[in-house]
Amino acid sequence: MANDVRTVDRKPTGPTPVKDEKRTGLGDYLLFALTLVLPPRYTPERVRYDRRYRTLDKYRFISWFLLVPLIIYAILVISPFFQAFYYSLTDWSGFSSDFNMVGLDNYSRMLEDDDFWASIRNSLLLLVVAPVITLGLGLFFAFMLQAGGRRKKSDAISGVTGAKFYKVVYFFPQVLSVAIIGVVWGAMFDPITGPINELLRTFGLGSLTQSWLANPDIAMFCVLFVMCWMFVGFYVVLFSAAMGSVPKDIYEAALLDGASRPTTFFRVTLPLIWDTVQTGWIYMGIQALDGFAVVHIMTINAGGPGNSTLVTPVYLYKKAFDVGQAGYATAVGVVLLIITMIFSGIMMLLSRRERIEF
């Protein structure tokens, strides 16, 4: 029996189902309360045969099951979230327990902070460009896999041979840790031992060789590239699944009308999976705004050279844990949250269109 696996030593908050009763005395209330905290096995006889026992049993179950998840969640997720807003108004260093309220000083300080603006610029670049490239490639590959194959007589559309294989390989980066990806690409971009420069030299393009991550003009594009590389596979699989659920007869109809493949894609496939594209866009935008691990691991001095690859989360982390400006760092975090929310809001408004049922 799984009845007595856990004991909870706090009185749960679930309301005791006591309505007006003839013989309900204080003792009964105490018994009901006791029942709520005791395992079912130790339910007092008197309560067990009360006709309100079933409701009591239900609420006991609900409060026991919700109690532990809610406490963990409230302490470690909800409370830091609200504390962040509070600390963003203080000059707290993070090292000592005393701090003063400084109002909006942190926010006005941000306006004159060049590093902060550099980080915002880089983050916005990722936010705007990364989803376009990633989703574009994802849609292209997914459509190829779903409808790029030779036309067979029986099917209106057919995928390329080995579509499954491509999907499996494309998804590789998605199952690996960002830490691994950061280190692997750090080695890929290495000017001497990295294969990118070696390939360029082999093909006689030695003049194009770069110290990729040490060149402030190029480093950010390397970060952008790695971010896209990581996520393309995810969107190929996501969009393939969405395209697979589009009924075949719609494609048949398009084919009968003489639609070419690009027309089929833009006029049939894309509108039908627009919901998925929209969700994917928001998801990718949020991922791009993060970009912490790639920058922190791969780039020189986590955001260098200079601040050419500094993204806002890395800046926040440095301020909080390296130089001890916890108050200022949380203020940066609040700004980041606002940007995220504005982005999601804009995306939802822009891409709102009638949902097509099929």
Added chain:
Amino acid sequence: MSGEIQVTSTTERAEEDDEAVTPVGRTPEPQAPARTPKRTQGGVLNVFSIGILILWVVMAAGPLIWVMVNSLRDSADITGTPFGWPTSLSFENFTNAWSDANIGKYTLNSVIILCGSLPGTMLLGSMAAYVIARFSFRGNRFVYLLFAGGMMFPIILAVVPLFFVMDNFSLLDTRHGLMLAYIAYSLPFTTFFMTSFFRTLPGSVAEAATIDGASHMRTFFQIMLPMAKPGLISIGIFNFLGQWNQYFLPLALNSTEKDKALLTQGLAELSVNQGYEGDWGALFAGLSIAMIPILIVYMIFQRQVQEGLTAGAVK
């Protein structure tokens, strides 16, 4: 290629516009010449598209294969000549990485954390989800939105206060502390996903169990949880990869003691050290140790993994 076909299509459409009923004799005429080029152009397109598809296979798998091949070469050989085959089969790099660079210990640390956090997430998440999905009580909606809202919420914003909350509870740099943090930040999505899954399960089975005298606990553990197995597998894979690959939380909450570092932290560290020592072999061996098991597991369960990871975005 599309131009030609589109021309065909427009003429066809134009004809249809002219007269609703196309003369029977005329229809095959424009189609017959169009057929042949269509097939050849399809062939050209196929070569082109398959070329791009294969190019991306090289892009996606190439770096990983490069790392694995190089993990078998001598460090001295690797420097300066990135491409090459191992001259002799030696696993020296792997032993170096495993023991000298402590990758073995870091892997063990990661496994220990995961052994606590993954079952914890699954159990607590499905408990909360079950109650939310199948019982009506005051505050049900509120609790649900509380969890669902947490999904939108970036960890980075909470990390500074979280650090001090953990410090106050003396959970910083402890294994159970990190497990709790993993659980807490996996709960929103797990609960959200499982709630919608429990809602799809038929209520009649649970009712039958209740009539037979099963308690709520028993109904949950012996009836509903087994029925929710497909959902549990999806979300389990999602959480497994998410927690195993987690870099940010351990970096913020678990970085003072080197002994307790996780695999992801260890690899980042190894990459920095490699810069000083030039020991590429150990770095690549460390990376291979970290990625080969995951890739093998992925290839065995690829369908489930793909479904599990994309499930979040589809919902």
